[in-house]
Amino acid sequence: MSHRNTALCSPLFRTTLQLLACxxxxxxxxxxxxxxxxxxxxxxxxxxxxxxxxxxxxxxLSQVLDEAGVDHSDVDLVSASADSEVVSVSITRxxxxxxxxxxxxxxxxxxxxxxxxxxxxxxxxxxxEYDQVSAGLDVKPEAxxxxxxxxxxxxxxxxxxxxxxxxxxxxDPDMDRGEEAVTTEGVEGSTTTTYRVIQLEGSEPRYETVxxxxxxxxxxxxSYGTKVHFERPTGLxxxxxxxxxIDDEEGTFTTSKGDTYSFSQTLTLEAxxxxxxxxxxCSTGRLARVGVVAVDPKYIPYGTEMFIMSADGSFVYGxxxxxxxxxxxxxxxxxxxxxxxxxxxxxxxxxxxxxIIESDNG
Numbered sequence: 001m002s003h004r005n006t007a008l009c010s011p012l013f014r015t016t017l018q019l020l021a022c023x024x025x026x027x028x029x030x031x032x033x034x035x036x037x038x039x040x041x042x043x044x045x046x047x048x049x050x051x052x053x054x055x056x057x058x059x060x061l062s063q064v065l066d067e068a069g070v071d072h073s074d075v076d077l078v079s080a081s082a083d084s085e086v087v088s089v090s091i092t093r094x095x096x097x098x099x100x101x102x103x104x105x106x107x108x109x110x111x112x113x114x115x116x117x118x119x120x121x122x123x124x125x126x127x128x129e130y131d132q133v134s135a136g137l138d139v140k141p142e143a144x145x146x147x148x149x150x151x152x153x154x155x156x157x158x159x160x161x162x163x164x165x166x167x168x169x170x171x172d173p174d175m176d177r178g179e180e181a182v183t184t185e186g187v188e189g190s191t192t193t194t195y196r197v198i199q200l201e202g203s204e205p206r207y208e209t210v211x212x213x214x215x216x217x218x219x220x221x222x223s224y225g226t227k228v229h230f231e232r233p234t235g236l237x238x239x240x241x242x243x244x245x246i247d248d249e250e251g252t253f254t255t256s257k258g259d260t261y262s263f264s265q266t267l268t269l270e271a272x273x274x275x276x277x278x279x280x281x282c283s284t285g286r287l288a289r290v291g292v293v294a295v296d297p298k299y300i301p302y303g304t305e306m307f308i309m310s311a312d313g314s315f316v317y318g319x320x321x322x323x324x325x326x327x328x329x330x331x332x333x334x335x336x337x338x339x340x341x342x343x344x345x346x347x348x349x350x351x352x353x354x355x356i357i358e359s360d361n362g
Contacts, residue, residue, distance in 0.1 A: 230313020
């Protein structure tokens with residue numbers, strides 16, 4: 001079994017070899033240039049940015065550096081080159097740094113001008129995009145510094161959050177009132193977020209958002225019917241306009257003329273009929289005519305607009321306004337103006353439905 005002589009690998013041994021090589025270079029110059037060994041030699045010493053000039057009989061570079069007052073250590077790299085006039089000596093300062101990476105501790109000699117990036121390159125250490133280094137890559141570490149590389153394990157995860165759909169109700173004028181059907185099925189949406197998970201050694205994972213995809217939900221549409229089927233108006237009716245659609249949810253009705261009105265309430269009234277001579281005026285000063293009805297203003301205020309018809313639609317009085325009163329009109333009674341006494345007698349007394357028009361219908 002062979003045994004390795006560790007003394008051969010020591011910094012002192014390596015430095016000694018360097019100095020011996022430099023001495024050999026100096027002696028070779030003296031011989032080639034026929035310079036007597038006792039003659040003074042001109043030395044130019046470069047130590048980083050500092051320059052030294054020395055004339056000496058010494059050929060031992062360690063002695064030359066001492067004479068020049070240049071401090072040097074066993075780990076510094078000293079090199080020499082010469083021509084017929086001068087010997088150039090260059091000192092590269094070096095220091096020990098320690099690198100911890102992938103569970104391995106490496107101690108190495110680095111030039112004092114080396115940056116962390118240079119040192120990692122010397123050791124063939126490549127950094128991943130998310131790896132972290134304990135010192136900046138442009139930093140020149142001090143002697144004895146420890147550089148630690150934390151490797152990152154990168155993974156990806158996806159999180160999906162559902163977005164519920166809404167239900168929208170939509171009036172269908174062609175569907176019978178009271179009926180409804182789902183005409184568009186609701187579809188749930190979602191928000192899907194992809195995260196990059198960066199796990200450094202000995203640290204909590206860090207999450208970075210990579211992308212977010214939003215899929216909008218599709219609303220459920222429930223159609224409900226507004227179409228009504230009333231009896232056609234009889235000869236007693238004073239209006240040819242009748243109701244074709246009633247939207248109870250929106251509080252509107254549409255007439256055969258295509259006009260839509262908003263109503264605030266529906267009243268069932270006991271109705272009678274009255275007439276008056278030409279030019280007669282109502283209690284509010286309105287001209288007595290078809291479309292002006294008498295009410296009890298304590299229950300139905302003057303000026304209230306309404307659409308009046310029988311519950312089955314066989315009688316349609318049409319659009320009317322509360323503009324008169326009478327001694328026999330009480331509570332929710334109504335007296336409908338008609339053009340003749342005979343029509344009034346034929347009408348008699350019967351229940352009607354009044355759709356009270358909201359005042360902002362214009």
